[in-house]
Amino acid sequence: MAGLLKKKMLKHQIAMLKSTAPATALVSGFGGGKTECMIMKVLQQLFAYVNPTIAVAEPTIDLVKKILYPRFTEIFDSAGITYKLNKSEGVITVHGIGTIIFLSLDNSERIIGFQSAFFHVDEIDTLEADKAELVWNKCLGRNRQKLVLRYPELEKIKDKESRFPLYNTISAYSTP
Numbered sequence: 123m124a125g126l127l128k129k130k131m132l133k134h135q136i137a138m139l140k141s142t143a144p145a146t147a148l149v150s151g152f153g154g155g156k157t158e159c160m161i162m163k164v165l166q167q168l169f170a171y172v173n174p175t176i177a178v179a180e181p182t183i184d185l186v187k188k189i190l191y192p193r194f195t196e197i198f199d200s201a202g203i204t205y206k207l208n209k210s211e212g213v214i215t216v217h218g219i220g221t222i223i224f225l226s227l228d229n230s231e232r233i234i235g236f237q238s239a240f241f242h243v244d245e246i247d248t249l250e251a252d253k254a255e256l257v258w259n260k261c262l263g264r265n266r267q268k269l270v271l272r273y274p275e276l277e278k279i280k281d282k283e284s285r286f287p288l289y290n291t292i293s294a295y296s297t298p
């Protein structure tokens with residue numbers, strides 16, 4: 123997938139991409155590559171499972187429009203992947219692959235009525251602590267879609283039963 127983005131990931135980005143923890147935060151200074159890493163992790167998850175729903179939240183819907191729609195559509199277009207972007211619903215559907223739901227943290231009432239397998243909260247530091255906790259709990263409530271791997275034959279782990287499932291994880295991105 124790094125090849126698709128035509129970027130060599132940095133050490134902290136690779137650590138984030140490899141994390142198998144139920145919740146992981148990537149904390150770096152301004153321009154440290156958090157949002158780019160989030161996009162990469164969304165793509166990784168999107169193609170690794172059968173029909174996942176992945177939720178991605180930014181502080182405002184304006185940021186979704188300015189940064190995420192162009193970035194995802196650029197990547198899909200350059201890879202020849204067919205998708206449908208529904209701007210009024212805030213959803214990208216990649217046919218036969220999965221769905222990305224875009225949300226804004228300033229409208230956390232929308233964190234309702236869907237089941238996701240993965241949640242990404244960009245710029246979580248822009249929220250007051252009590253609001254961040256509320257959003258976090260809402261994300262946990264949504265993040266319960268169960269998945270199967272798209273390519274189970276590529277799984278190298280022998281004892282699959284003892285392994286924590288890689289879905290239903292939350293990733294947060296923050297500036298210190």
Ligand SMILES: Nc1ncnc2c1ncn2[C@@H]1O[C@H](COP(=O)(O)OP(=O)(O)OP(=O)(O)O)[C@@H](O)[C@H]1O
Nearest residue numbers: 129130131132151152153154155156157158159297
């Ligand atoms: N691995 C990488 N290789 C080359 N350029 C990168 C890499 N990761 C990110 N960038 C570029 O660095 C710039 C900053 O990245 P990004 O916006 O992801 O950082 P950020 O930590 O989210 O910034 P902010 O603190 O403003 O939210 C962007 O132009 C992005 O394309």
Ligand SMILES: [Mg+2]
Nearest residue numbers: 156157158244
């Ligand atoms: Mg960012």
